Structure formats: structure tokens, C-alpha cells
Amino acid sequence: MPIASVAACVLLKFVAYNDRPAERVRDLIDIVHCFELYGDEPDARRYEIGEQEVDGTPVSYDEAGAHLLGQEVAALARRDSLTVVRAVLASVDDEYARPIQQILAEERRLFDDGTRRRALRRLFRVFSASLGDAA
Numbered sequence: 001m002p003i004a005s006v007a008a009c010v011l012l013k014f015v016a017y018n019d020r021p022a023e024r025v026r027d028l029i030d031i032v033h034c035f036e037l038y039g040d041e042p043d044a045r046r047y048e049i050g051e052q053e054v055d056g057t058p059v060s061y062d063e064a065g066a067h068l069l070g071q072e073v074a075a076l077a078r079r080d081s082l083t084v085v086r087a088v089l090a091s092v093d094d095e096y097a098r099p100i101q102q103i104l105a106e107e108r109r110l111f112d113d114g115t116r117r118r119a120l121r122r123l124f125r126v127f128s129a130s131l132g133d134a135a
Contacts, residue, residue, distance in 0.1 A: 007072035010034050014085045017099075021091075025102045032103060035123045038065035054122075054129040066123045070130025082131065089128045095121040 004012075013027040039045040049067050052059040059067050073085065092099050095117045109116055 005072070005076070006034055006038055007069055007076050010069055011073050011077055011081060011085065014088050015081065018084045018088050021098070021102075025106050028099055028103050029106050032120060032123060034069060035066035035127060036062070039068040040065060052130075054126050059126055062119075063123060063126045066127040067130045070127040071132075073127075074131045085131070086128075089124060092121065092124045097121075099124075 010031055013024075013031050017024040017027040017031075045064075045068060049059060049064050052067060054063075054067075074082070077085065088099070091097060095114070100117055100120050103120055104112055104117065107116075
């Protein structure tokens, strides 16, 4: 039976969140979960990304899933879908952006020391950068 790829699911979750950001926080949680785990299967595709940098900082092993997913979403998505994804990503303009706040609240991390907040922002930056200039 055919099933949607993880990249297709992430793309759909971005679209769903964009449509109703106050009601679709769970989609953000799922996106982050995919960023954190993607490419960590037995063949460890995370090692294949090479020496990529985002904002002058090397992409770490823990961030590599977001990088791989960004590449796959860019290859899969149509222009109008990528416009929606980029709109959501633009709303994560700093570590105190609404989507980050929503994720932390859902994760029950209201008293985060900033570590998780920065890690979340970085995952979204790595994903965004890996979309490249895809149309």
C-alpha cells in the first residue's frame, strides 16, 4: 500500500499550520520531531551531508535531519507550497517568535533556560537554508 513520505507529511504539516496557527500547534511539534529524528535510521544518512554550514556555523549531527528534510521538501514541493512553507519559516524570525513559544508551551517547557529555544530556532534555520532557491 502506498504511503506518504516523511517529507510529504512535513510539507502538509507546514500547510496545515499556516492555515490555522492557533489551532494546529501539534503540527509544529510533529515537524520538530521529524527534524530531530529524520535520517537517523540504521544507514545514518545524517553522516552524508558533508560539511554544510548555516549562518556560518557547521550543521551538527543533531541538526542534519532538518537539513535532509529541507532538501527533500524542496525537491518534492511545488512553488505555491514552498511559498507557504517559507511564510511559516519567516514567522520564526527569532527564538522568541510565536511558533517557538507555541512549541515550548506544548512541550511544557515554560521555564526553559534558553537552550531548547535556541535549538528549535536553529532547526528551523537549518531546514530553511536547505530549501535553497527551489522555486
